[in-house]
Amino acid sequence: MFNKKVFSEYIYKKNKILSLSIFLALNVLFLTGCVNKNTYRPSIERPFVLTTFTILADLARNVAGDRLLIESITKPGAEIHSYQFTPSDIVKTKGAKLIIENGLGLEAWFSKFMSSTGDIPKVKLTEGIKPLLIDGDAYSGRPNPHAWMSPKRAMNYVDKIVDAFIEIDPDGALEYSSNASTYKAKLESLDKELRDSLSSIPKERRFLVTCEGAFTYLARDYGMKEAYLWPVNAESQVTPRRMVNLIKKIKENEVPTIFCESTVSADAQMEVAKSSGAVFGGTFYVDSLSDLNGPAPTYIDLLRHNVRLITKGLSISKVKK
Template sequence: MKVLLTLLLTSILLVTTGCQETSEEVDSNELKIVTSLSIIADMTEEIAGDKAEVNYIVPLGEEPEEYEPTPSDFQEISDADVFFINGYNIEAWLEQVTENVTDVDVIPIAEEGPKIPLEGTDDIPDPHLWLNPLHVRDYYVDKIVTTLKELDSENSEYYQEKADEYIEELEELDKYIEEETNKIPEDNRLIITSEHAFKYYGDRYGFDTNGIWELNAHEEGTPQQIANIIDLVNESEVPAVFAESTVDPRYMENISDETGVELAKEVYTDAIGDEETNADSYINMMKESTKVIVENLK
């Protein structure tokens, strides 16, 4: 009986140990992905599903162009299998990362897309490509799913299925935005924000767009810039102007005060919202911004 009991306990121990090793192996095989922006993290999570741990660097509500990486950011990127960035120079702090982290692939996921230049330049592209969902479908999703397949070929079929599902959602989002924005009369189809971020959105859905400055990295808000926007608002008689969730609203409050035009609820450009908002994913942030634009311009 003692011998049998010993053998039984030994067997249980071996089985338990084997289970623990299997569990640890699964955990260690899970991809670790870091992205620069919360928007890209959300897209990546949609495609990676439960096969990866995804984190992002720039906190919600902060400007990606002006962010200063912390030592913990460098460590998190160093521990990752891949670091997804947008590109087009929106990550102005990227050089600090590449100087300190050398063993992680840095993948720009937008830079093969179309380029609408910043106003006043011929070849410097606006980075906000994601504000057109079809660009997300054609460039962001393609780059993400291709990279995941290369990193984890055993789950290629899974990633492709998730990507195909997400593409359907993006196409539905595009139709939704088109239908909603068609409610806005031609004379009101002007989106004015502090950062001139809606170029790709305007190009897709038929809006003129403008801003006090071109990029938040160039943020100035000079008297001349503000005067130019005040003149534009008065001349166009647009019914509302918009502040962004990641930008100090006082600039647009000044425009509103000087023109008597309503300052609408904030729109989302550089980050998704937190769980308490209606903008806690890329698709939801696009729907929420469109809802605000339509309600205030139609």
């Protein structure tokens, strides 16, 4: 005998199960879409180029214009020397036409990274540049990799980028060359601006003290001396001996102000400042740009920010005895 009540309950339960199934299916699709959005690159018309860090990405964008899409593997604020790449970084390389690295041993992780990416062309921007060597400490005699801290050497980077872009996109040769010429003119102007600013510091105070020895190229260009806690961030161990030696140099040279970089802790340098009588003058950007709202969203902004801090800090009264 047909039971209307039982049938109604059956239909109700079936519809409820169906509705729940549809709801779950839609959620799976939504979540999958979110993962794909963050993990897989959508189809794009412009060729896609990766760089190892944000500063190289900015240089590359100034050459690429609208013809190429440029992205950095590392994010603003990342420590780039011993960066630990992730599976999502490997996925970023999907469809890349080129990967740009600095070289000179800066990206210690890069060879292993490339072995996981397949056959993607790469270009090393310091190839052909005569490096300055690290003086003293455990890295003595090795090339200092921070060549981009000199606007003049950054122009060499730009030339390398142009050649690499023409290799993957010959039709854009004129545009890349034109963009590079415009950008290099800005770097020429920046070089003069920085020279004028730093030359205003009394000669006896042109002694730059930082956490990392990343300013060798800038110091050489503009007639400054330098000292630091460690040679490169990949070997940023703070030892009592290093601190004592740096404090001694600061006192001997009457350095009024010392600094540190954005991608490392400034705690040790704060202690050095306290013990030496110097002032802690602020944070430099060297291995990474800031975010868009920070003081160094571009390479040119980065150098201007650093030189403003240097000029202000080294122009004050001498260190207290």
